Amino acid sequence: MRKVRPALLKGFDQEFLPQEQLQFNALVELIRRNFERFGFLPIETPSAERIEVLTSKGGAEKEIYALSRLAAEDDDEAAAKGALRFDLTVPLARYYAENHARLPDPLKAIQIGPVWRAERPQKGRFRQFTQCDIDVLGLASPLVEIELILATTDALARLGLSGLTVRINDRRLLELVARDCGFPEAAHAAFFIAFDKLDRLGAAGVLAELREGGHDADAVRRFEALLPRLSAAEASLEGLRAALPGAAETAWESLATIITTANAEIAAGCRVRFDPTLVRGMGYYTGPIFEIAAAGYPSSIAGGGRYDRMIGRLLGREVPASGFSIGFERLISILAERGGMPAREGAEAPQRRVALLVDDGGDVAAAVRAAKALRVEGYLVSLEVRRKNVRKQLDDLVTHGFWGYATLDDPARRPTPKALARREDPR
Amino acid sequence: MRKVRPALLKGFDQEFLPQEQLQFNALVELIRRNFERFGFLPIETPSAERIEVLTSKGGAEKEIYALSRLAAEDDDEAAAKGALRFDLTVPLARYYAENHARLPDPLKAIQIGPVWRAERPQKGRFRQFTQCDIDVLGLASPLVEIELILATTDALARLGLSGLTVRINDRRLLELVARDCGFPEAAHAAFFIAFDKLDRLGAAGVLAELREGGHDADAVRRFEALLPRLSAAEASLEGLRAALPGAAETAWESLATIITTANAEIAAGCRVRFDPTLVRGMGYYTGPIFEIAAAGYPSSIAGGGRYDRMIGRLLGREVPASGFSIGFERLISILAERGGMPAREGAEAPQRRVALLVDDGGDVAAAVRAAKALRVEGYLVSLEVRRKNVRKQLDDLVTHGFWGYATLDDPARRPTPKALARREDPR
Numbered sequence: 001m002r003k004v005r006p007a008l009l010k011g012f013d014q015e016f017l018p019q020e021q022l023q024f025n026a027l028v029e030l031i032r033r034n035f036e037r038f039g040f041l042p043i044e045t046p047s048a049e050r051i052e053v054l055t056s057k058g059g060a061e062k063e064i065y066a067l068s069r070l071a072a073e074d075d076d077e078a079a080a081k082g083a084l085r086f087d088l089t090v091p092l093a094r095y096y097a098e099n100h101a102r103l104p105d106p107l108k109a110i111q112i113g114p115v116w117r118a119e120r121p122q123k124g125r126f127r128q129f130t131q132c133d134i135d136v137l138g139l140a141s142p143l144v145e146i147e148l149i150l151a152t153t154d155a156l157a158r159l160g161l162s163g164l165t166v167r168i169n170d171r172r173l174l175e176l177v178a179r180d181c182g183f184p185e186a187a188h189a190a191f192f193i194a195f196d197k198l199d200r201l202g203a204a205g206v207l208a209e210l211r212e213g214g215h216d217a218d219a220v221r222r223f224e225a226l227l228p229r230l231s232a233a234e235a236s237l238e239g240l241r242a243a244l245p246g247a248a249e250t251a252w253e254s255l256a257t258i259i260t261t262a263n264a265e266i267a268a269g270c271r272v273r274f275d276p277t278l279v280r281g282m283g284y285y286t287g288p289i290f291e292i293a294a295a296g297y298p299s300s301i302a303g304g305g306r307y308d309r310m311i312g313r314l315l316g317r318e319v320p321a322s323g324f325s326i327g328f329e330r331l332i333s334i335l336a337e338r339g340g341m342p343a344r345e346g347a348e349a350p351q352r353r354v355a356l357l358v359d360d361g362g363d364v365a366a367a368v369r370a371a372k373a374l375r376v377e378g379y380l381v382s383l384e385v386r387r388k389n390v391r392k393q394l395d396d397l398v399t400h401g402f403w404g405y406a407t408l409d410d411p412a413r414r415p416t417p418k419a420l421a422r423r424e425d426p427r
Numbered sequence: 428m429r430k431v432r433p434a435l436l437k438g439f440d441q442e443f444l445p446q447e448q449l450q451f452n453a454l455v456e457l458i459r460r461n462f463e464r465f466g467f468l469p470i471e472t473p474s475a476e477r478i479e480v481l482t483s484k485g486g487a488e489k490e491i492y493a494l495s496r497l498a499a500e501d502d503d504e505a506a507a508k509g510a511l512r513f514d515l516t517v518p519l520a521r522y523y524a525e526n527h528a529r530l531p532d533p534l535k536a537i538q539i540g541p542v543w544r545a546e547r548p549q550k551g552r553f554r555q556f557t558q559c560d561i562d563v564l565g566l567a568s569p570l571v572e573i574e575l576i577l578a579t580t581d582a583l584a585r586l587g588l589s590g591l592t593v594r595i596n597d598r599r600l601l602e603l604v605a606r607d608c609g610f611p612e613a614a615h616a617a618f619f620i621a622f623d624k625l626d627r628l629g630a631a632g633v634l635a636e637l638r639e640g641g642h643d644a645d646a647v648r649r650f651e652a653l654l655p656r657l658s659a660a661e662a663s664l665e666g667l668r669a670a671l672p673g674a675a676e677t678a679w680e681s682l683a684t685i686i687t688t689a690n691a692e693i694a695a696g697c698r699v700r701f702d703p704t705l706v707r708g709m710g711y712y713t714g715p716i717f718e719i720a721a722a723g724y725p726s727s728i729a730g731g732g733r734y735d736r737m738i739g740r741l742l743g744r745e746v747p748a749s750g751f752s753i754g755f756e757r758l759i760s761i762l763a764e765r766g767g768m769p770a771r772e773g774a775e776a777p778q779r780r781v782a783l784l785v786d787d788g789g790d791v792a793a794a795v796r797a798a799k800a801l802r803v804e805g806y807l808v809s810l811e812v813r814r815k816n817v818r819k820q821l822d823d824l825v826t827h828g829f830w831g832y833a834t835l836d837d838p839a840r841r842p843t844p845k846a847l848a849r850r851e852d853p854r
Contacts, residue, residue, distance in 0.1 A: 004483040006524035006741040009509045012475045015522065017529055018468035018536070025469055029456075037802050039780070039809020041445035042452055046555050047474070047541060048439045051497065056431040064497035069545040070478065070510055071488040082436045083497055095442065097433035102444055104827040108809060109445070114474060118496040128473050141787070143810055146795055261792045265799055314433040353466070360568070365688045368573055372692055375464050382466020382535060383570055400531040 011119075011127030014329070019401045024332070028112055031132060031155045031326070038151040040110045040134050045091035047114070048082040053094050056313045057284065060086050063117040065127075084116035088133045089310070089323065096137050097314035106138035124329060133304075135323035137311065142254040142261070145288045145306070148324045149262045149272060152292060152302055156326075157267035159335060163295025164267070167275035168259060171285045171305070172251035176244050177276070181226060182219040189283060191215065191223075196279035203227050230276045237274045251287070258288060284310050287322070297334055302326040352403040354379045354417045357386040357393070359408075366408060373414050374406070394420060438546075438554030441756070446828045451759070455539055458559060458582045458753070465578040467537045467561050472518035474541070475509040480521050483740045484711065487513050490544040492554075511543035515560045516737070516750065523564050524741035533565035551756060560731075562750035564738065569681040569688070572715045572733070575751040576689045576699060579719060579729055583753075584694035586762060590722025591694070594702035595686060598712045598732070599678035603671050604703070608653060609646040616710060618642065618650075623706035630654050657703045664701045678714070685715060711737050715749070724761055729753040779830040781806045781844045784813040784820070786835075793835060800841050801833070821847060 008015070016024055032042065048067055055061055065084040085091050088111040096107060112132045121127055134151060136144045145168075153164050174195075178188045194209045201209065203224075210220045229235070229243060237259070241252050255274065262272045280289045280303060287306030294301060304324035312318040354374060358367040371381045386407070387393045397405060398420050406415035435442070443451055459469065475494055482488055492511040512518050515538040523534060538560045548554055561578060563571045572595075580591050601622075605615045621636045628636065630651075637647045656662070656670060664686070668679050682701065689699045707716045707730060714733030721728060731751035739745040781801060785794040798808045813834070814820045824832060825847050833842035 003743045004479055004741055006480065006521045007477060008473065008521075008525070009475050009477050012473035012509065015472055016470070017526065018470055018531065018534075021469045021471060024471075025459075032452075036778075037807050039782070039807060039811075042448045043443070043445055044448060044451075045442055046435065046439035047543075048436050048555065050434060050436050052431055053433065061498040062496075065494045066497040067492045067511070067545075068495060069489070070491040070493040082439065084494070094433045094435075098435070099444065104445065105823065106811065107445075116474075118494075128475065139812065141812060143785070143791060143794070143812065146791065147798075147810055150795070150799075257791055261795050264792060265795050314431055316430045351463070355466070358570070364570060364573065364684055365691060367570070368577070368688055368692050371574075372577075380464050380466060383574055384466075384533065385566060385568060385570065396532065 011121035013121075014126050014129065022401075027159065027332070027335070028132075030158060032110060032112060034155040034158060035110045035134055035151055038108075038147055038154075040108045040151070041104070042110045042112075043092075043095060044111065044113060045085070045088075045095050047116075048084055049091055049094060051081050051083045053314070054083055054085065054090055057090050057310065063119060065116050065118050086117050087115055088113065088131050088325070089135070089307070092133070092135055092137075092323075093311045093314050093321075096311055096319065100315065100319075106136050106144075109133075109135050109137070111135075124333060126329065130328040132326040132328055133323055135321060137319055137321045140308065140320035142257040142288075144322045145254075145258045145290070146262050148304065148322060149258070149290060150265055152324050152326065153267050153270050156292065156294070156301065156331075157270060159331070160338065161294045161301070161334065162269050164270040164292055165295075166262070166266075166270070166272040166290055166292050167278050168255065168272055168288060168290040169275055169278035170248075170251045170255050170288050172248045172287065173240075173244070173255075173276060174279060176246045176248050176251075177223075177226065177230070180244050180246065181222040182216060183223075184216070187215055187219075192279050193281075195277070196281060198231065198277050203231065235274055235276050240276055255288065280305060282307075290324070294334060299330065300327075301331055301334065352379050352417070353382070353401060355382050355384045355397050355402055355405045356415065357384055357390075357405060357407050360385050362408065370406075370408055370415055374417065379417060438548035440548075441553050441556065449828075454586065454759070454762070455559075457585060459537060459539060461582040461585060462537045462561055462578055465535075465574055465581075467535045467578070468531070469537045469539075470519075470522060471538065471540060472512070472515075472522050474543075475511055476518055476521060478508050478510045480741070481510055481512065481517055483520075484517050484737065487517075490546055492543050492545050513544050514542055515540065515558050515752070516562070516734070519560070519562055519564075519750075520738045520741050520748075523738055523746065527742065527746075533563050533571075536560075536562050536564070538562075551760060553756065557755040559753040559755055560750055562748060564746055564748045567735065567747035569684040569715075571749045572681075572685045572717070573689050575731065575749060576685070576717060577692055579751050579753065580694050580697050583719065583721070583728065583758075584697060586758070587765065588721045588728075588761065589696050591697040591719055592722075593689070593693075593697070593699040593717055593719050594705050595682065595699055595715060595717040596702055596705035597675075597678045597682050597715050599675045599714060600667075600671070600682075600703060601706060603673045603675050603678075604650075604653065604657070607671050607673065608649040609643060610650075611643070614642055614646075619706050620708075622704070623708060625658065625704050630658065662701055662703050667703055682715065707732060709734075717751070721761060726757065727754075728758055728761065779806050779844070780809070780828060782809050782811045782824050782829055782832045783842065784811055784817075784832060784834050787812050789835065797833075797835055797842055801844065806844060 054064060063086050067082045114128050115131050116128050149166055156164055178191050183191050190213055194206050198206050207224055237256055259272050259274060284307045285305040286308040289305035291300040291303040302324055306322040308320045309318055311321055356371050367383055371383050374381045402420060404417040404419045406417040408415055481491055490513050494509045541555050542558050543555050576593055583591055605618050610618045617640055621633050625633050634651055664683055686699050686701060711734045712732040713735040716732035718727040718730040729751055733749040735747045736745055738748055783798050794810055798810050801808045831844040831846045833844040835842055
């Protein structure tokens with residue numbers, strides 16, 4: 001027999017043992033249900049899209065996996081134009097552009113699914129990973145950001161994460177900062193990329209990068225003067241508004257509304273905090289931007305923002321849109337560090353996994369009948385063949401998360417399951 | 428603004444509107460929970476595997492989608508060796524070979540997920556589609572097939588499908604038929620391929636194909652004489668056993684046990700029927716094989732069988748295995764024809780989707796507070812901005828599956844949702 005090495009593909013190597021998968025599924029279900037409470041509806045798009053659609057946002061080509069037939073006999077046109085999605089936002093924009101006439105207005109979408117990126121794999125960074133996005137399309141109102149923030153913090157708090165901080169800023173204020181310092185319009189993108197590194201490089205590092213990047217020296221000096229006011233731990237919205245006179249009235253107003261309203265209703269121990277240094281990498285944001293971090297974990301669990309100009313590229317007219325994305329891999333690693341998932345919530349009866357042990361060659365009909373009766377009583381029953389070494393078998397059942405076991409020693413009587421934790425070994 | 432056509436990729440074009448997606452998710456959840464009642468545990472493998480693993484079963488190369496970087500700058504070794512899975516059985520075999528020491532023995536796995544095939548798309552046939560498999564690895568006993576059949580028919584019956592018929596046969600009996608007729612060992616595979624077409628071509632067609640295929644004329648004649656006994660609507664296990672003396676004692680015994688026991692416990696209106704003409708295409712089956720069809724629908728909804736020699740290619744030693752696979756696309760089209768999914772089962776409270784309408788520029792804080800209070804009462808609440816044409820807005824809510832609506836006319840009082848079905852138009 002030719003033996004093939006049963007190894008996983010590099011970067012496609014995140015998979016769980018069955019008990020971990022049970023926990024992962026419960027996590028997904030809890031998050032999905034919580035978003036449904038906030039009026040969001042699930043949608044799923046195919047894993048592959050036309051390459052023209054995927055590249056419509058620009059800048060992602062390097063990360064894209066194209067599809068081709070392994071044994072290509074002819075030019076398979078459709079396959080040659082297809083590639084795996086690298087995020088859930090571009091497929092959502094395509095879905096909306098294609099179906100908007102039949103969709104609720106606004107569309108409040110939940111998407112939970114895999115995305116693929118042809119990046120170099122690293123620890124905790126995979127080529128296939130799960131994203132969980134909520135988006136509101138068709139409504140330009142601070143109500144949207146308030147609900148995105150409350151729904152996401154509520155879901156994370158129900159998972160047992162405490163001390164969540166939502167940092168919020170607005171792209172229009174960042175533009176105001178750039179203009180106020182005197183950076184010309186064409187230099188804004190490069191300025192934001194440098195500014196985004198404040199956490200990692202510190203103020204001196206960012207200023208050095210700007211100087212080396214050939215930016216206008218006066219602009220960099222004015223930015224240096226403004227920086228202490230931006231990076232103060234408790235930057236004040238009103239203070240900064242006074243220091244940066246400009247035309248961004250709507251941005252200031254909506255930020256104030258979002259922060260005040262969300263803080264009044266947010267889960268206990270969580271808060272929304274204005275952070276004028278928050279940039280977020282993506283160039284497509286047009287309004288409020290936000291990130292969530294849990295107490296004790298520096299990097300963010302979720303991030304998002306408003307992107308009012310993306311859907312237009314596919315629909316031909318602009319549609320207001322704002323979304324929040326949870327990084328599942330990070331969430332799982334934080335939950336694992338904290339000792340796993342909280343118990344399944346809600347009215348669901350505690351599900352008791354039981355092994356019904358039957359002798360090899362024993363009364364199969366009686367065993368199947370007994371298993372059925374136990375299932376009606378609410379047990380999750382696995383019919384298994386009794387091994388010679390029953391003690392070892394029961395130990396294994398404990399290892400694999402079984403609650404109890406039953407034997408069929410008297411086929412005339414319905415067996416009563418016993419908890420494995422309190423067992424005396426049979427025989 | 429450059430506009431990109433928002434079309435789907437050919438063959439990757441199955442997606443649902445949000446209300447259909449809700450139903451699809453409920454369907455998946457119902458099936459998964461039902462299999463969990465039978466002691467199965469969920470597992471998920473990555474979408475892509477090493478090409479060497481995917482082709483270890485043989486014969487699937489043509490259908491496989493390979494991955495490559497769209498903007499390949501260097502030879503990305505890992506990507507070049509990866510391809511999308513075309514079924515859930517090969518990845519399960521790899522998963523088992525890799526993790527068996529840490530898995531329950533037997534492993535009873537549920538897998539629900541997409542698979543990809545580079546085939547020509549047709550009506551109801553996609554390049555990405557969902558498979559739902561249950562498999563038992565590590566146990567060779569008729570108990571396995573009995574549980575596979577009962578769990579699957581139970582799940583389908585809960586979905587409201589009635590009159591399910593499970594046709595069952597055994598690969599070892601097919602071998603016995605081939606040997607009894609006198610087909611040499613080397614001709615068995617071709618003989619089974621022709622025999623498999625009995626439903627489509629009829630007896631005359633199958634015999635013609637065998638003759639034209641250059642098979643031994645005596646063997647074909649003996650098969651012709653045996654055929655009436657095989658294709659009789661009520662072929663008898665005992666009758667055929669007497670007519671085909673041979674060494675397949677275990678096959679006859681286990682088939683009899685499976686049929687008798689499963690029929691005693693199967694859901695009302697369903698039955699298991701011996702069908703000696705059932706072949707099933709795949710060459711890797713080694714024992715019992717089975718298919719389920721619903722009354723009124725000729726093609727099968729689910730199919731499977733025992734494949735005791737597949738895992739060996741990856742593990743180096745043979746492991747008994749048997750599985751059942753539900754074709755989701757067919758199931759969905761049958762359910763749609765019958766008027767959709769049955770209502771969500773179980774203790775879950777009826778979930779009432781409500782739109783809370785707030786005036787643009789109204790009291791955002793009061794609206795968010797009211798929405799929260801309604802969610803605590805168990806409503807699924809979507810905060811929406813009241814439009815000028817409220818009547819049209821309420822009609823739209825009905826279209827999109829909302830149960831009710833509420834307005835915030837008196838911010839001091841908690842709003843009471845009204846059912847849209849009984850509404851009098853406001854204003």
